[in-house]
């Protein structure tokens with residue numbers, strides 16, 4: 001374990017500089033925008049190096065990966081954040097291992113999570129994942145269902161709804177990508193006007209985060225720009241997304 005990880009420190013520092021610059025460009029205070037490092041596919045050694053750089057919350061896409069990594073990193077005090085599509089039958093592991101779910105997109109899942117969380121005597125911060133992209137492949141709640149969904153979530157005591165999350169369209173047209181982020185912000189603002197205490201907007205990844213910052217992101221989910229290129233294509237994570245790179 002004497003591999004040189006100074007490149008990781010460089011990536012991490014450089015990313016924060018780019019995020020700060022993108023904030024200033026649109027007149028936002030950089031302290032309003034957090035980075036959630038996404039460690040999917042990367043192993044415990046590299047994650048340890050990240051923890052040494054101050055990373056504490058880490059995003060993962062599959063519950064199985066959290067299950068595998070958490071015991072090996074138990075001494076690191078990591079808060080695992082689930083950002084990938086979640087099957088209802090994984091609720092038990094989520095309730096046990098995860099500190100936050102950003103991919104809540106259906107009532108059946110809310111119901112299953114709440115049941116397991118009540119059992120564990122825990123509560124969980126959650127973000128509602130909204131499908132802002134017209135691509136058929138992306139997971140998430142249809143925007144027009146958000147108001148009813150938020151209302152239904154009130155009955156689950158163990159789920160603390162903190163905000164919204166989205167994946168933008170995979171497109172080389174900034175206008176299209178930004179439109180997804182804008183829609184999420186507008187939905188959040190509407191929910192706030194209806195009395196919901198939703199402050200967080202998790203949107204923006206390595207390839208599109210400046211546009212997300214311009215539309216009000218409070219949190220960026222960043223993998224590649226920190227940890228480098230992943231050994232698997234994203235189609236492995238988004239199985240219904242044949243075109244994603």
Ligand SMILES: *Cc1c(COP(=O)(O)O)cnc(C)c1O
Nearest residue numbers: 038061083205206221222223224
């Ligand atoms: C992998 C992943 C990210 C990070 O993507 P990068 O392009 O590597 O920054 C963000 N959000 C979700 C849901 C992901 O699965």
